Amino acid sequence: MAIRARPSSTRWWPRFAEKVHRSPEDVAEIMSTAARTPNPYPHVRLRLVLEKSEAYLPETGLAVWEVAWLGHVYGGNVSRVAEHLSIAPWLVEEALEYAKAHSSEVGSVLAIMEEGSEARLRGILPGIRLVEVDMESDGEQSR
Numbered sequence: 579m580a581i582r583a584r585p586s587s588t589r590w591w592p593r594f595a596e597k598v599h600r601s602p603e604d605v606a607e608i609m610s611t612a613a614r615t616p617n618p619y620p621h622v623r624l625r626l627v628l629e630k631s632e633a634y635l636p637e638t639g640l641a642v643w644e645v646a647w648l649g650h651v652y653g654g655n656v657s658r659v660a661e662h663l664s665i666a667p668w669l670v671e672e673a674l675e676y677a678k679a680h681s682s683e684v685g686s687v688l689a690i691m692e693e694g695s696e697a698r699l700r701g702i703l704p705g706i707r708l709v710e711v712d713m714e715s716d717g718e719q720s721r
Contacts, residue, residue: 646677
């Protein structure tokens with residue numbers, strides 16, 4: 579299978595290849611393979627963040643790891659995550675399925691976010707007082 583592209587659409591390949599430390603030929607091969615492979619996650623795309631690939635939901639701008647983190651917070655309750663984010667439950671399901679299938683990629687980000695979060699906050703804001711919040715409460719909080 580050959581992929582034909584207008585010359586103007588291929589000018590970015592060398593720059594992208596340089597950013598991801600791959601040859602332009604490798605990038606072309608990866609794109610060719612991707613074009614032939616059915617996508618089980620049609621609403622998940624990849625973007626470069628700090629020169630690393632990050633899966634995200636274009637309709638929302640949310641990274642998949644953010645949805646997965648909330649999935650963990652809400653004990654896997656898709657409808658609560660969807661309600662929290664104001665997005666469709668099927669979109670949450672797709673993001674969680676992607677996170678599960680790509681656990682090494684997404685899990686490494688989750689580990690970084692969870693480990694050291696308190697220490698990082700205390701370094702930025704030395705006088706911070708952290709308060710635990712019961713996610714199961716009905717919204718009533720005492721002062």
